[in-house]
Amino acid sequence: MSMDDDRSDAGHEDSLLVAEFALGLLSAGEHERMARRIAAEPALRAELRMWNQRLAGLDAQFEEQAPPSHVFSRVEQRIFATRAAGGGWWNSLALWRSVAMGSLAVAVVAIGVNVMRPAPVDPEQFATQLVAALQSQEGSGVEFVALYDQATGSVRLTALSGEVAPDRDLELWYIKGDEPAVSMGVVPLDQRTEIDLDATAREKFGEGIILALTLEQKGGSPTGVAQGPIVAVGAATPI
Amino acid sequence: MQSASAEIAGLISRTALRDRAAFRDLYGRTSAKLFGVCLRILRDRTEAEEALQEVYVKVWQRADRYVQSGFSPISWLVAVARNHCLDLLRARKPVSEDLDLALEVADTGPTPEQAAVGSGERARIDGCLDQLDGDKADAVRGAYLDGYSYEELAERHSVPLNTMRTWLRRSLIRLRECLSA
Numbered sequence: 001m002s003m004d005d006d007r008s009d010a011g012h013e014d015s016l017l018v019a020e021f022a023l024g025l026l027s028a029g030e031h032e033r034m035a036r037r038i039a040a041e042p043a044l045r046a047e048l049r050m051w052n053q054r055l056a057g058l059d060a061q062f063e064e065q066a067p068p069s070h071v072f073s074r075v076e077q078r079i080f081a082t083r084a085a086g087g088g089w090w091n092s093l094a095l096w097r098s099v100a101m102g103s104l105a106v107a108v109v110a111i112g113v114n115v116m117r118p119a120p121v122d123p124e125q126f127a128t129q130l131v132a133a134l135q136s137q138e139g140s141g142v143e144f145v146a147l148y149d150q151a152t153g154s155v156r157l158t159a160l161s162g163e164v165a166p167d168r169d170l171e172l173w174y175i176k177g178d179e180p181a182v183s184m185g186v187v188p189l190d191q192r193t194e195i196d197l198d199a200t201a202r203e204k205f206g207e208g209i210i211l212a213l214t215l216e217q218k219g220g221s222p223t224g225v226a227q228g229p230i231v232a233v234g235a236a237t238p239i
Numbered sequence: 240m241q242s243a244s245a246e247i248a249g250l251i252s253r254t255a256l257r258d259r260a261a262f263r264d265l266y267g268r269t270s271a272k273l274f275g276v277c278l279r280i281l282r283d284r285t286e287a288e289e290a291l292q293e294v295y296v297k298v299w300q301r302a303d304r305y306v307q308s309g310f311s312p313i314s315w316l317v318a319v320a321r322n323h324c325l326d327l328l329r330a331r332k333p334v335s336e337d338l339d340l341a342l343e344v345a346d347t348g349p350t351p352e353q354a355a356v357g358s359g360e361r362a363r364i365d366g367c368l369d370q371l372d373g374d375k376a377d378a379v380r381g382a383y384l385d386g387y388s389y390e391e392l393a394e395r396h397s398v399p400l401n402t403m404r405t406w407l408r409r410s411l412i413r414l415r416e417c418l419s420a
Contacts, residue, residue: 019415023382024382025389050418056317056318056360057363062317062384063279066270067274075295078292173256234306
């Protein structure tokens with residue numbers, strides 16, 4: 001498709017700006033303006049995804065060099081230094097059982113909730129509503145939308161009709177910051193679910209909280225800690 | 240058996256669930272690549288070490304965003320590193336640099352991790368860049384791989400700034416046609 005066809009000049013120019021944005025060629029001010037435009041315009045986001053994916057073909061040319069051995073402990077210090085030495089919650093557990101993603105026969109149909117719309121919300125006047133689109137991890141095909149309403153203190157989950165293997169259940173977790181994942185129980189696929197949050201969860205729920213679904217044995221993980229693979233994950237944003 | 244790429248994706252998603260062992264494993268498998276990115280763009284070992292730490296903190300903080308990014312797992316990690324280093328570059332005071340130091344490093348052939356980038360995408364961008372004049376293709380590569388600004392590219396190629404802008408924009412138009420074909 002030639003760029004000389006009936007595409008408007010705005011389309012030409014925008015495509016170039018997005019490419020320059022992706023390459024890091026814009027000035028600081030231009031870059032920031034473009035970032036805001038991209039966040040607000042789906043067509044520009046799609047254009048950026050295209051450029052990012054194509055340009056990433058050059059990544060093979062970055063040569064590997066082993067960093068000094070002290071770097072990772074510094075990384076952990078930065079992330080975990082302020083926390084109590086609890087962190088070993090995950091380390092003491094059985095590791096994820098590897099489940100071939102292809103064996104999950106879960107077909108889900110997306111419902112039309114626009115989770116990308118950055119609508120202004122005055123938290124003083126409106127109860128906080130958060131929505132998370134739990135997107136499929138590679139191959140699982142599981143997708144959910146979750147809606148949190150602070151006024152009612154409940155999370156409503158809608159999946160797409162589908163099937164999980166009869167000997168499995170999906171379990172929902174919330175994760176705040178660096179804290180361990182907390183179970184919200186088993187979630188059926190074939191009906192809308194409403195989960196009332198306890199006081200702790202209500203306190204933790206806010207923008208950026210992460211919701212995740214794991215594939216567990218029937219009835220959910222018996223240990224209170226996720227044992228199966230993550231089939232869908234998403235972060236909550238205000239609507 | 241999972242591909243290397245699928246394994247990295249699994250480690251990223253487990254990192255999103257705050258699995259510290261997976262995060263350590265992810266670092267072990269990908270830090271050489273990301274250190275390479277930081278070294279190439281920042282051209283200063285001390286800065287690159289500092290940047291690498293900040294990059295992995297960002298990886299920990301943003302692991303949940305990988306799913307929606309549209310990138311392959313390695314390329315998402317490279318993008319976090321590259322964007323962070325570009326931010327650092329722009330914040331630096333301008334320093335006169337010896338441009339001879341920034342010669343292209345000899346290509347020694349793809350390592351297994353490099354192969355994991357995706358030979359399809361690699362072939363596509365290389366093929367489209369090959370259709371441009373050599374110096375235009377170099378300019379695009381210089382912007383992406385070395386983080387050169389328009390000013391630096393103009394200097395490297397000994398052309399006025401506006402000429403470089405025109406070159407690059409025309410090249411990007413042609414690239415877009417080729418990449419969409």
